[in-house]
Amino acid sequence: MATRYAGIAWTGAGYRVEVLDGAGLAAAEPSSWGGAQVAELIAWLRDLSREQPTAVVLDSTNGLLDGPMTAAGLEVYRADPWQLPPRPGFGSVPAGQLAERARSAPGALARVTAEGGSLTGRAEEFFEGVRRSEPIRAELQAAGRWFEHGRRDVDRVALTFDDGPDPVHTRQVLEILDRYGVLATFFCVGHHVTALPDEVRRIAAAGHELGNHSWSHPYLPDLTADQLREQLDRTAAAVARVTGRAPTRFRPPYGALSTGLPTALEGHPATLTMFDVDSRDWTRPGSEQIAATVLTAARPGSVVLMHEGAGDRGQTVRALPSIIEGLLERGLEPVTVGELEAPPHHDPQLKG
Structure with missing residues (x-):
């Protein structure tokens, strides 16, 4: 079954999520989540993963989600700066760009593990x-x-x-x-x-x-x-x-x-x-x-x-x-x- 890619960006207000399918088309409505809604966000992503394998993609300026998400059994990847367009002064690369990077070059991203933590692959x-x-x-x-x-x-x-x-x-x-x-x-x-x-x-x-x-x-x-x-x-x-x-x-x-x-x-x-x-x-x-x-x-x-x-x-x-x-x-x-x-x-x- 083809994998979907959920890019998660952070902003001053919370998180923005965009999900793409293997063809680069939106596989879910873009959504926003507050900083206090991490448990709800994880539950939503787990539901998506039950329907169809879904890879979660973060960037290296977001070290808050990989821990709870890997603990919940989600497949989490990290995109590094040299793989992405420039970030804004405050906030991460947009969620859609994170998802697209994973979709277009999935093998280039580091899969985050509970043992390696946020910097898996960069030790x-x-x-x-x-x-x-x-x-x-x-x-x-x-x-x-x-x-x-x-x-x-x-x-x-x-x-x-x-x-x-x-x-x-x-x-x-x-x-x-x-x-x-x-x-x-x-x-x-x-x-x-x-x-x-x-x-x-x-x-x-x-x-x-x-x-x-x-x-x-x-x-x-x-x-x-x-x-x-x-x-x-x-x-x-x-x-x-x-x-x-x-x-x-x-x-x-x-x-x-x-x-x-x-x-x-x-x-x-x-x-x-x-x-x-x-x-x-x-x-x-x-x-x-x-x-x-x-x-x-x-x-x-x-x-x-x-x-x-x-x-x-x-x-x-x-x-x-x-x-x-x-x-x-x-x-x-x-x-x-x-x-x-x-x-x-x-x-x-x-x-x-």
């Missing part, structure tokens, strides 16, 4: 980028705009959660944190902030710290400095509208840096906030493994990366009590990133 490029980004890191450190971990002689650890807010998992995480009386830092994406403002208010009201995690979770090397700045500014404004205060920390999606990052940060009150413990919960290895990964690597001053949005984060929720209890048993107090004291730069043993 070598990513790690090469990490190696080549040392000057960017040095520049930001020199400007006092880089934070990776706190002092190693103070028994505090920062738990951080990326990609939210989420209509289900954010509230579950907040309930667990409240049960143990600990605070955390939530790096939110603007797309979800505008869709779920009540969840953002809930985070802020509980005393947790809010950070900026871009608007659409793009791979930063694929953006110009102006496009990145637009993502930063719009997300900061969205958080400020909801809470009355703009975030002062920015975490780049995937922890990826770009040559345009220092320029994008000029005049922007945001400290680049990284991490030194990766829970790898996005691979969904099981709650016990997530807890073990964190507790094995965490030490005084650590910043722990976890996720509560943009996918099925049930394993992270189930792992969280064990993580908190394990840290407390070792005398490590979970706090916000802002409560970690920066390490002394003169100490060669301390990075960050």
Whole structure:
């Protein structure tokens, strides 16, 4: 049976979907979906796939949908910038162009897997980028705009959660944190902030710290400095509208840096906030493994990366009590990133 191609574009308001058949003709009416309607969008796509095989096509500036869609069993592909026409200053390539690219050259696109995540097929490029980004890191450190971990002689650890807010998992995480009386830092994406403002208010009201995690979770090397700045500014404004205060920390999606990052940060009150413990919960290895990964690597001053949005984060929720209890048993107090004291730069043993 011939495959249909569903291109999904993102905008400031939500998602736009266009579906083409093998001949390039519209196979469904174009549709628009709000940022809070991801579950409904996935259900609709699954229904399409039951009728006829349907490949979902995203581009690399959209890192919010592949996780929940692969978890739902959908066939998801990523189109990269060199395969597409130029993007607008804000937003992705139009949905119809994404669908047409997949239809006309299906073998050229990377199929996204749960194990490989949004950057499936670009791992070598990513790690090469990490190696080549040392000057960017040095520049930001020199400007006092880089934070990776706190002092190693103070028994505090920062738990951080990326990609939210989420209509289900954010509230579950907040309930667990409240049960143990600990605070955390939530790096939110603007797309979800505008869709779920009540969840953002809930985070802020509980005393947790809010950070900026871009608007659409793009791979930063694929953006110009102006496009990145637009993502930063719009997300900061969205958080400020909801809470009355703009975030002062920015975490780049995937922890990826770009040559345009220092320029994008000029005049922007945001400290680049990284991490030194990766829970790898996005691979969904099981709650016990997530807890073990964190507790094995965490030490005084650590910043722990976890996720509560943009996918099925049930394993992270189930792992969280064990993580908190394990840290407390070792005398490590979970706090916000802002409560970690920066390490002394003169100490060669301390990075960050």
